[in-house]
Amino acid sequence: MLRIKKVATKPSKPEKLDVQGLRAPLELRRHPTARRLTLRVSRSRRAVILTMPKRCSLDEAGSFLYRHLDWVHNCIDEIPDPVIFEHGALVPLRGVIHKLSFIGAKRVDEIVTPVPGGADNATPELLVSGRGEHAPRRFRDWMVDQSRNDLGKRVRHHAENLSLRPKRFTIRDQSTRWGSCSSSGCLSFSWRLIMAPPVVLDYLAAHEVAHLAEMNHGARFWQLVERTMPRMNEAKDWLRREGMDLHRYGAGNRYGQSWRVLFCQPQIARADRCPGLLMGRCRRLGCCWLCYPYFYWQSRA
Numbered sequence: 001m002l003r004i005k006k007v008a009t010k011p012s013k014p015e016k017l018d019v020q021g022l023r024a025p026l027e028l029r030r031h032p033t034a035r036r037l038t039l040r041v042s043r044s045r046r047a048v049i050l051t052m053p054k055r056c057s058l059d060e061a062g063s064f065l066y067r068h069l070d071w072v073h074n075c076i077d078e079i080p081d082p083v084i085f086e087h088g089a090l091v092p093l094r095g096v097i098h099k100l101s102f103i104g105a106k107r108v109d110e111i112v113t114p115v116p117g118g119a120d121n122a123t124p125e126l127l128v129s130g131r132g133e134h135a136p137r138r139f140r141d142w143m144v145d146q147s148r149n150d151l152g153k154r155v156r157h158h159a160e161n162l163s164l165r166p167k168r169f170t171i172r173d174q175s176t177r178w179g180s181c182s183s184s185g186c187l188s189f190s191w192r193l194i195m196a197p198p199v200v201l202d203y204l205a206a207h208e209v210a211h212l213a214e215m216n217h218g219a220r221f222w223q224l225v226e227r228t229m230p231r232m233n234e235a236k237d238w239l240r241r242e243g244m245d246l247h248r249y250g251a252g253n254r255y256g257q258s259w260r261v262l263f264c265q266p267q268i269a270r271a272d273r274c275p276g277l278l279m280g281r282c283r284r285l286g287c288c289w290l291c292y293p294y295f296y297w298q299s300r301a
C-alpha cells in the first residue's frame with residue numbers, strides 16, 4: 001500500500017513530500033497565484049511536478065497526488081527509456097543514428113572521430129577517445145561544440161537574410177524550449193538540436209532570429225520566418241512528432257551546467273566551465289561581471 005509521509009522541514013527549506021511507490025522524482029512548487037493543485041509529468045526530465053496554491057497544505061497535496069497516481073504512472077510508462085552516453089549506445093547526430101565507441105585513452109587529435117557507415121549500410125560510428133570514465137563528458141562537450149558551430153552559422157545566415165543583429169547567443173540544456181529570444185536581443189538554444197535533422201536546427205535558428213523583429217507569434221512573425229526558412233513547416237512537423245525524443249539522450253550523464261558563448265566576438269567564442277576561483281557560487285564562465293574578465297582572458301589564451 002502506498003504511504004505518504006510529510007517530511008518536516010525548516011521554514012527556509014523547500015517543502016518536501018515523500019511519496020512511497022511513486023516511480024519518478026517529485027518536484028513540489030508553491031505558486032502564489034495558483035488557484036488549484038495541478039499535476040504534470042515532464043517527459044524531458046522524467047519527473048512529476050505538483051504545483052500548489054499558496055495556502056494548500058502538504059496533506060492536501062499528498063492526497064491529490066495519491067488520487068491521480070494511476071494517471072501519473074501511465075504517463076511515466078509512456079516516456080521512452082533514457083539513452084545514456086556509453087559504449088555501444090545509439091545516438092542521433094544531425095538526424096542520423098550513430099553508434100558510440102569509447103576507444104580508450106588513445107592519443108588521437110580529435111576527441112570524437114566520425115566514421116561513415118560505408119557501402120554496406122553499416123551504422124556510422126563516433127569514436128570517442130579518452131579514459132572510459134571521462135568519455136561520456138567528453139562526448140557531450142563535443143556535441144555542444146558541434147551544436148554551437150552549426151547554430152552559429154545558421155543564426156548568422158538568417159540574421160543577414162533579414163537584416164537583423166542578435167547581440168549574442170548561448171547554448172544551454174533547456175528542457176522546456178528549443179530556443180528563446182530575450183527583449184535585449186540575446187538568443188539561446190538547446191544543444192540537443194544537433195541530434196535533430198539539419199532542417200530542424202536551421203528552422204529554430206530562423207525562428208529565434210525572426211523574434212528580434214517580432215516578439216510574438218503573429219502573422220508578420222511567421223511571414224518573416226518563412227521568408228528566410230521556406231522549409232519551416234517540414235521542421236515544425238518533425239519537432240511535433242519527434243522533438244521530445246531528443247530529451248532521452250544523455251539524460252543519465254547530465255551534469256547540470258549551461259554554456260555561454262559570445263556571438264558578437266566569434267573569435268573568442270568558446271565555452272568552458274567557471275573554475276569557481278573568482279566567485280564561489282558562480283558555475284558558468286562569463287555568467288557574471290566578476291568572472292567575465294576571466295572568461296575573456298581564458299578565451300584568448
Ligand SMILES: [Zn+2]
Pocket residue numbers: 207211216217
Ligand atoms: Zn517563438
